[in-house]
Amino acid sequence: MNKIKKYYLYIISGILFFGIVYNTPNSNKKEEKNMNKTIKTDKEWKDCLTPEEYKILREKGTEMAFTGKYYKHKEEGVYICAGCGDNLFSSKTKYDSGTGWPSFWEPISGDKIKEEIDKSLPFVRTEILCNNCGGHLGHVFNDGPNPTGLRYCINSVSLDFKAEEDK
Numbered sequence: 001m002n003k004i005k006k007y008y009l010y011i012i013s014g015i016l017f018f019g020i021v022y023n024t025p026n027s028n029k030k031e032e033k034n035m036n037k038t039i040k041t042d043k044e045w046k047d048c049l050t051p052e053e054y055k056i057l058r059e060k061g062t063e064m065a066f067t068g069k070y071y072k073h074k075e076e077g078v079y080i081c082a083g084c085g086d087n088l089f090s091s092k093t094k095y096d097s098g099t100g101w102p103s104f105w106e107p108i109s110g111d112k113i114k115e116e117i118d119k120s121l122p123f124v125r126t127e128i129l130c131n132n133c134g135g136h137l138g139h140v141f142n143d144g145p146n147p148t149g150l151r152y153c154i155n156s157v158s159l160d161f162k163a164e165e166d167k
């Protein structure tokens, strides 16, 4: 009888030990990773975005060149993500690339954007996504102006604008 009790005690201690060792750090990591991030289901995105925003932000679409509301926009302020409102680009880094899409030579800070390899065309491009909500913003190319030499080519639909006085 005692042996059986001891046996169960070992099993229970084992379960508790592995529970603590394996579950606790994992769940902490998960929380850390998702901290401050906007995470929504596909249905939630459909409900809160316009069909055009959904197509570009969530399905990686591209607006027609020279049709977007911001490609000629010259006000001072901050361009924010149309999906989650996070700050993405300053008007100070916006320039006219002649491509018909809003273009910037640098994001407001490196941690605001995420880069992914995009092989959807015969040539490989670097896709730019909002690091907070994962929304598709556009692509980055190496033909930009100084000081970075980069061209962040962004869909107007993926952006909203906060004028300097609204900050």
Ligand code: FE
Residues within 6 Å of the ligand: 081, 082, 083, 084, 085, 086, 130, 131, 132, 133, 134, 135
């Ligand atoms: Fe976002």
